[in-house]
Amino acid sequence: MKVMHRYAMSWNALVWSGAITDGRLKMSHDFDCPYCEAPFEVCHDDGHGYEEGVLHHDHCRSCGKHFTFTTSISFYFEPEKADCLNDGQHIWKTRRTYPVEFTRMKCQTCGEERHPTTEEMAAVVAARR
Template structure:
């Protein structure tokens, strides 16, 4: 997807952001169109958007813990699917999810 179109010929243009160029707002940035060989200026407008989600666990409800898909598996953590909080798995969770202890996995070494 192009950043903008040339105001002369309509060709797709990509702003050059090397070394942070072209990001300053309230500045006219010069650009050259390769399609029609004309120079033009552009302005940068930065827009932020936000999306709110319920996190009942932050209001007294229990967390919804799921194991991360980390590899190797001994480094998996438990992450709340509502608020994103992370913690180490309990011994019971390690056993139920077949997550090896870190020390055991390191001692096994490569398969023969």
């Protein structure tokens, strides 16, 4: 399962969501002020505004009026083919570690990890010289 940051969406999802209308990505803000409709970005530096089920208080920096808001968190999932989980071949890549003895191989498709074979480990050691 791949959970993406809210701005790390596929091109199709961005178009579908309305964030892309004319081929350009619109800059986002959290919401519009309920009084003056100025774009409003919640300052999350201290964790403010993240907790669900809480009535948060804030004020607009444009009109100076106070308002409340609630937070709703959603997830976006983007499925990808994983042929290696369906009798296909894994695409193994070396994970760089220090010391080299802790090197692991990781499949670029499904994320599975394993110890390198003797031949793979010899190639890793030779490449680091």
